[in-house]
Amino acid sequence: MATYRKYKNASGEFWEVFVSIGKDASGTSKRVHKRGFRTKKEAQLWTSNSQVSFQKRGFIANNDLTFQQLYDKWFEEDYKQRVKESTWAKTADIFRLHIMPVLGSQRVKNISVAQCQSIVHTWLNDSLKQYRRFRTYVISVFDFGMRMELTTRNPMAKTSIPKQKSHIDDTKIDFYEKTELVHFLECAYDYDNPQAFMLFRLLAFTGLRRGEALALQWHDINFDTGELTISKTQSIGDNWHLVVQTPKTNSSFRTITVDPKTLQWLRKWRMLQAREYFQVGYNANNPEQLIFASKSNQPLVPSTPDHWNRSICKAYGLRRIKIHAFRHTFCTLAFEAGASINEVSKTLGHADLKITQRIYLHVTKKQQNEVATKLAHYMDI
Numbered sequence: 001m002a003t004y005r006k007y008k009n010a011s012g013e014f015w016e017v018f019v020s021i022g023k024d025a026s027g028t029s030k031r032v033h034k035r036g037f038r039t040k041k042e043a044q045l046w047t048s049n050s051q052v053s054f055q056k057r058g059f060i061a062n063n064d065l066t067f068q069q070l071y072d073k074w075f076e077e078d079y080k081q082r083v084k085e086s087t088w089a090k091t092a093d094i095f096r097l098h099i100m101p102v103l104g105s106q107r108v109k110n111i112s113v114a115q116c117q118s119i120v121h122t123w124l125n126d127s128l129k130q131y132r133r134f135r136t137y138v139i140s141v142f143d144f145g146m147r148m149e150l151t152t153r154n155p156m157a158k159t160s161i162p163k164q165k166s167h168i169d170d171t172k173i174d175f176y177e178k179t180e181l182v183h184f185l186e187c188a189y190d191y192d193n194p195q196a197f198m199l200f201r202l203l204a205f206t207g208l209r210r211g212e213a214l215a216l217q218w219h220d221i222n223f224d225t226g227e228l229t230i231s232k233t234q235s236i237g238d239n240w241h242l243v244v245q246t247p248k249t250n251s252s253f254r255t256i257t258v259d260p261k262t263l264q265w266l267r268k269w270r271m272l273q274a275r276e277y278f279q280v281g282y283n284a285n286n287p288e289q290l291i292f293a294s295k296s297n298q299p300l301v302p303s304t305p306d307h308w309n310r311s312i313c314k315a316y317g318l319r320r321i322k323i324h325a326f327r328h329t330f331c332t333l334a335f336e337a338g339a340s341i342n343e344v345s346k347t348l349g350h351a352d353l354k355i356t357q358r359i360y361l362h363v364t365k366k367q368q369n370e371v372a373t374k375l376a377h378y379m380d381i
Contacts, residue, residue: 002047004040015043021051065150067111067141068104071095074144084245086235091137098123098134108151116156124162132161173359174321175328176204178336187316188308196308198269199292200326205262207330207348210323211235212252214300215244218270219287226263229255230349234299242299252349266291331359 002019016035032050037043075095080088102119103111116138123131135156142154176184181204188197202213211233220229231253237243247253258266269291277284282297292300305323313320321329327348334344345356 002044004043006040007035014038015040017043017047019047019050021047065108066104067106067108068100070108070145070150071100071104071141073148073150074141078144079140084235084248085237085243086245087248089236089238092238094130094134094137098128099138103138108145111155113155113158117159120156120159121162135159135161173328173362174325175332175359176321176325178333180319181329181333184312184318187318188312191312191315193308193312194269194272195292196305196312198265199305199308201262201265203323203326204329204333205259206256207327207334207344209233209327209349210302210305212247214290214292214302214305216291217287218289218291221258221263221266221291223263223267226258226260227255228258234302236302242301244299247349249349249351251351254346254349256347328359331356332362335359 002017004015004017006013006015008014014035015037016033017037018031018033020029020031034043034046034050037046075088075092079091083091102122106115120131120135123134128134138156139154142151142156145151146154185197185201185204188200191197199213202208203210206228208230212230215232215234216228216230220231221227222229231246232244233247233252234242234244273289273291273293274284277297280295284297290297290299294300294304309320309323312318331344331348334347335341341353341356345353348356350356
């Protein structure tokens with residue numbers, strides 16, 4: 001039974017309703033009150049829909065909340081509890097930059113499938129490569145709302161994923177050839193920054209990710225066996241502060257072999273680091289000491305290697321590659337040296353072999369071309 005009543009406030013005349021919509025699982029009568037209807041007919045329609053919804057689902061969805069409010073509950077009560085800080089910090093930026101501007105202020109009850117489809121197409125047309133991820137995130141928010149009985153529908157889940165126009169993937173994988181790497185390391189050594197030289201040498205000869213290298217401590221290296229254990233990585237957390245956490249995938253946990261020459265350089269750097277820190281009052285002779293650290297013996301910020309790289313290349317007029325491209329350089333030169341794709345993949349800690357395979361195919365094609373050239377020179381006809 002429903003009771004309808006007209007009332008007035010500063011905004012005008014409205015209707016409210018008091019209605020018993022049924023009994024819950026315990027047999028208790030469920031009675032609700034709703035205000036703000038412009039007409040009695042509008043209040044009656046809401047009452048009818050609420051009774052049907054309660055009978056079918058056992059709850060009345062609160063579709064009056066905004067997408068921003070629903071997202072806030074999902075993010076705090078669900079998502080942050082399941083992922084690492086660096087992951088949820090990046091996700092928060094995605095919502096802030098790409099999702100909230102188009103959905104944040106919208107009432108959940110007013111968000112349609114057509115609107116969501118249009119948003120997905122806009123992301124694609126704006127050349128946002130992660131548009132599929134954006135869509136998945138929005139679906140997750142709505143799914144959470146349905147589980148929490150805050151909404152009864154997921155309009156984004158009904159959208160289709162538009163296909164990008166087919167094109168040849170000519171994305172260039174940048175790296176140094178052997179002669180370029182040798183020259184770069186010679187220049188890095190002459191630049192009179194032993195720590196920078198050591199970092200670039202290690203990246204190029206082990207294929208470590210930047211975050212993995214910056215999180216290394218001396219106890220991660222076994223100088224007797226020549227092994228290096230990677231069990232953590234440095235990342236950017238909330239409000240851009242540094243966090244050290246476990247790697248994202250199981251394949252990133254690994255122990256790799258370091259070549260004897262690089263081990264020699266590491267020994268020299270350890271002695272030099274200890275001496276320099278001792279002169280300014282820091283004790284670096286402990287296993288927990290970071291291999292790469294600031295002048296105040298604090299973790300290096302991720303931009304520091306970039307600064308070193310730019311400075312060295314500018315000083316000596318070198319072609320500059322990005323820090324991650326030293327990982328590609330290791331991959332390329334390892335293949336050229338005869339390593340198998342499995343060996344290289346395990347050393348890199350790849351969960352996805354696509355980049356490994358692309359570099360492998362590049363090197364293979366180059367070697368095939370060299371064979372043809374050698375034969376032509378030999379035949380000389």
